[in-house]
Amino acid sequence: MVCGGRFQIMKFPLGSASLLVGAVVGYLTGVNALGRAGQTSVDGKWMQGGVNAKDASALYAIGHFRQEGRLPPSHTALYFTRTVDDDGGALRSGCTYELNGPQPAARWWSITIEPPGGGVKTTFTARDAVLSGDDQFTLALSRRASPGNWLAVPDIGTLQVALVLNEPYPLTKASTLVLPGIKRLGCE
Numbered sequence: 001m002v003c004g005g006r007f008q009i010m011k012f013p014l015g016s017a018s019l020l021v022g023a024v025v026g027y028l029t030g031v032n033a034l035g036r037a038g039q040t041s042v043d044g045k046w047m048q049g050g051v052n053a054k055d056a057s058a059l060y061a062i063g064h065f066r067q068e069g070r071l072p073p074s075h076t077a078l079y080f081t082r083t084v085d086d087d088g089g090a091l092r093s094g095c096t097y098e099l100n101g102p103q104p105a106a107r108w109w110s111i112t113i114e115p116p117g118g119g120v121k122t123t124f125t126a127r128d129a130v131l132s133g134d135d136q137f138t139l140a141l142s143r144r145a146s147p148g149n150w151l152a153v154p155d156i157g158t159l160q161v162a163l164v165l166n167e168p169y170p171l172t173k174a175s176t177l178v179l180p181g182i183k184r185l186g187c188e
Helices: 013-036 058-067
Strands: 039-041 047-049 077-082 095-102 106-114 122-125 136-142 150-152 160-168 181-187
Touching: 122 150
Parallel strands: 136 150
Antiparallel strands: 039 047, 047 077, 077 160, 095 136, 095 181, 106 122, 106 160
């Protein structure tokens, strides 16, 4: 606005506040989307994560993995996470669990224990597994060594179990993907 040959700047205190509120709301919406992007419930206990490049939330899904310090899974991998046992109780490092189910149907697979959100982790892979003849797979999750398949649980409080199936075998119309259960055996 020109007034007497001089420019005057109009102050809009309400405009600055609106910009600030908009920026905060946008940031919180983005953080919320990162937390949920790429995650879908499989059976109420296992969550499947992945990135579909054609999905409108792909950018947020990639951000979800990177926020936790991970690379997004490849297009030939299935990625699952779980934070509760079969009874719905939170997974904790002071407890012993048995992960049991059919042998993972993939060329290569891994099971990792870590705190939710990433951090110190331990991993058990297909290379380490001793499989039974009945196509069932059992893995002890415990601080203390256990005979058979055992994955050491770090002293980290609450746990997250991640299962990665690389190049899973194709499912037939009669079959479905069956994920292992996690049964709490006891706590210290």
